[in-house]
Amino acid sequence: MGNQMDKLSHLSYAEIPTVDPHGVDTEEGPRIGVSYIFSNDDDELGDGCAADGTMKDPNQEEKQFDRRDEVESAVYNRDECIYEKSVKSANLEVSSPENLLNRCKAGDLVEFVAIGLLPHWAVYVGDFQVVHLHRAEVKNSFLTDASQGRRCRIVNDFYKFKALAPDMVVxxxxxxxxxxxxxxxWRNSECFAAWCRFGRREFKMGGEIRIGKQPYRLKVDMSDKHSHMLEFQSLEDTIMExxxxxQLGRKAMLQELAAHFRRVCLTPDSRAPAFCLFLR
Structure with missing residues (x-):
């Protein structure tokens, strides 16, 4: 199709700075973050793999999701919040696929989660079945099969766009x-499922014209008073990050950010000591 994109390698925080490479948001207000170039996320490439790329045993109990390690975040298009995952605004509890079937309605978005794996999204179409992007193909599966042993939840309210009628979503x-x-x-199952429900071209590969500006911001909560802010040219790139x-989980993500800020502290910048102090 005409909007296909070539695979690009993922680069680190330091390699693609925008206006300000520090990217910490305090109670004093946000600071500019960084942008990324991504490889093709497509969780069909990551399904069944740990964060380090090694294969996981599908029968291991390790797949049980730990809510305490969940990353809370929000996405803004300029000043409008278009996505939010927060204990303050959404029910983040997960359940078994069998229990979720009692609550699913046609047109619902379902997210499957597990430790160390990319989240997998699907569209519930009725009769215990979902349609989802899996291993570079759009497939129809039973919800219990699509879960692959993962916990799951309905995520209709994460994105703030107006949903299409359920029959149109299906x-x-x-x-x-x-x-x-x-x-x-679509580059991953989340973009596919969200496009089905909201019908917005921003979820498609190349669905937005890149003109150098970065209208999307990803805010990642680090603590009650601190957050990390990144900027992106497209919703697609924002979703990838x-x-x-x-997939990393809250603990590993905070460790990655801490390592980045320590490197920042070694660079000649008048604000560096404040970041060093924050990490202690």
Whole structure:
């Protein structure tokens, strides 16, 4: 399709700075973060793999999700919040696929989560089935099979866009079944499922014109008083980084940021001591 993008390598915080490479938000207000160039996230490449790329045993109890390690974040398009995952605004509790079936309605978005894995999203289409992007193909599966042993939850309210009618959401999902590889217009299961529900082109590969400005901000909560702010040119790139943080988990993400800020402290910058102090 005409909006396909070539794979690009993921770079570190220090390699693609924007206005200010420090990216910490305090109670005094936000500071500019950084932007990224990504490889193709597509959790079909990461399904069944740990964060370090090693294969996981699908029968291991380690897949049980630990809510205490969940990353809370929000996405802003300029000044408008378009996505929020927070204990203050959404029910983040997870359940077994069998229990979730009692609450699912056609058109619902379902997220499957597990320690060290990218979150996997699907569209519930009724009759215990979901449509989802999995291993570079849009497939129809039973919800219990699509979970692959992971915990799950309904995530209709994470994105703040107005949803399409449930029958339209189901139709969007069903009409894409069988698409694969170069026919696909989405880089991961979350973008596909969200596009089905909201119908917005921003979720598609190349769905937004890049003109040098960075209108999207990803705010990652680090503590009650501190957050990390990053800026991106497209919603697609913002989602890619958000998902990477979800895969890392809160503890590993904070360790990565701490390592970055320690490197910043070694550079000649008048604000560096404040960041060093923050890390202690």
């Amino acid at each position: 139709q969007n999902a069903m009409e894409q079944m069988g698409l694969k590889n170069r026919e696909l217009s 958000k998902r990477r943080n979800d």
